[in-house]
Amino acid sequence: MTRLDSALRATRHQKQWFADLRAEVAAGAPLALVNADAPQEIFRAMGIPYVVNQWWASIITAKRLGEDHLRRLRAHGYPDDSEQYNALPLGDVLEPDPTSAPWGGLPRPTIVLAETTGDASRKVFDIWGEQPGTTFYALESAAENAVPERWWELMPHRWEEAIGSDRLDLLVGELEGLIRFLETTTGRVFSETRFREVMDLVNEQEEWNRRTRDLIAAARPCPLEVTDGIPSVMVPQWHRGTRWGVEAAKAFHDEVAARVAAGTGVGVDERARLMFIGRGLWFDLDFYRRFQESHGAVFVWSMYLAIAADGYLRYGDDPLRALAARFACFSDQLYTPPWSVEWYVKEARHHGIDGVVHLVSDDPRGGFFTTRGLEAAGFPVLELRADNVDARTADPDALDRRVAEWLDDVVLPRAAARR
């Protein structure tokens, strides 16, 4: 099938944007390196260019430079089998190699912003903070006893009730400190009216993503390949808070809507609808397409569009508190039972899923409750064990064989019986 124009446009935009960013930084602008789940909207409002650490890691991996970057970490005494997703970009800092750096290379950031999730990820950012001219601004990663029911319904407006005031007070305080720090160190101004505009644009963009997610959930056949969906939603996601981001999300929606109206699928007889739970398999993106021809099995769901649809919308009169509410529980939404488990089940039902491929990395998040919750709701689940950016952790042939057998033995018979 032909690729989505929105995916191609997103990739083109990203290259031009990165070239412009390099020029801007070369001319003296500050640069922020931010974690994916950190409140980037502050930088947007202040006009400080930023690069998302995990996006850059995905570029390194897609260029097949991941193993080389891990080798550079190892050469400096750091582990090469811990926090690979967060740590890859460090390879360039510890051992710069302009000849191999993708897209001309990442300029040296002046500030790094990340939450202290897990035991080791903050260490990665500590190392960034040791580099001359770079400051690491750390945010806490707080946790709560209470669990909201059906958080995806509460979040847009009733986020205070869903998240709890203590976590929001904490993050609001940290963001106020961040704003003062940036005002002081960059000389740039934080305008409340500009910030409100950014927050409005983000909500507008995510509303388009919500409509697109709902279109895809209802469409038969699935109108796009998930590998097109990921850049179509994620590149604009990294540009959220801009008019371009809103227009890109709308264009993505309109393109999907046109395909749905025309009954366009991915070019195969769709016999099974699959869900992929976990981070993107950046070292083997073809994985998502491999079972279309052979089995009529189409990945219709990945977390990227779905979390854009349900995880970001935050309305309210206090924009800084609303921004805190976007990120104070971000990892709960994706990785903490029962928040994540109930959401995956809801999404599987919404999309008419026939089977779930669940990527379980060798990390602390585990996958038991997610798998059990989906199975209890009637969805067959195949757990695959691999790291999403580290090709060394997976034997592609073995992965393919397991998926093929599972499709033949479990998913396709079940899907045929349901249709």
Next chain:
Amino acid sequence: MGALDELTALAADRTAAAREWAAAGRPVAGYVGADVPVEVLTAAGFLPVRLTGDPDAPSDPGDRYLGRGLDPVARSVLTRLLDGAYGRLDALVVSHDCEASLRLFYAVRELHRTDPGIGLPPAHLVDVLHLPHRTTTRYVLAKIRQLRAQVERWSGAAVTDDALATAVATHDRVRALLERVAALRRSRPARLTGTQALAVVAATTALPPDRAAELLEALLAEADALPEHGGTRVFLTGSSHDHPAVYAALEGAGLLVVGEDHDWGDLLHHRRVDPPADPALLELALAERYQHNGPAAAAASIRQRAAHTAAAAAACGAEALVSYVRVHDDAPRWDFPAQRATTGLPAVLVDHQPYGRVDLDALAGLRPRGAAA
């Protein structure tokens, strides 16, 4: 029996005091992690018992619920909770001292929801965080108040300010005594081995604090009669040790662990609450003590860890630095290059170690000639 023997026995049989306590009709609270403000539990009439894993027992149920990508200590603790290995627990308080503890709490919370007959005690997370900022202090204060309200619900009675002040004073006394005991292993010659010191600290986390203080005082009183110990003096960094097996193996191979920077050892007691005179500030003082305690590997920056390790290793008169890192305990490996550079001592990293085991071959360069492997 001397105080050292008694403390060592209590470290091995960690439910002994809890059985007596419960037999008298008093509640026992199991807790996970050194970030649990035990003063609040003591003030509410609970006996706080810090939960340990067991490297010699299978951990299949814990592995099943938590996955095998998590520190095996947490998997073992969950297994033992499910097996009822801790005896009767009226409550479980889990801290966010590391990712494994947090995941353990989430699993317990979820099992309560999905398998209510599974027999786990009621659980509460106390989310003590550690960034050195005022915003974090305010948050930790809120979490201490939340814990206080929770134990009041559990016990059905208010935790009075007087009871909290008394509990703070008692636990601070234990910490001060542990500091004096730690000096016995730092002296030349050492009067305690690292293994013995580890057992003493562990015993105090399974005893009523006033009883712990009595035994520590008795140990200090008999200190001059304790035998002398030799060996290559090493400072141990890396993972924590809730079990003596690794210490025993290291010391059996001719090393003497004269200090460490994990919270089953020196990090547990080196900071006290030292409450201000105004009783209205007691909760705040507790919050600041727990926020700034450490620096533990999972919660501190590389720079904080390196500075602390270097200072502590020097204070112990260590001749070498050993970083022992358990499998799936990722933070210490990131700390090691800076710790090695900052201490300036001969240093060895032994990583990916199974729970309760150590590859002594990796330490060959540090061991005295002729020492047993």
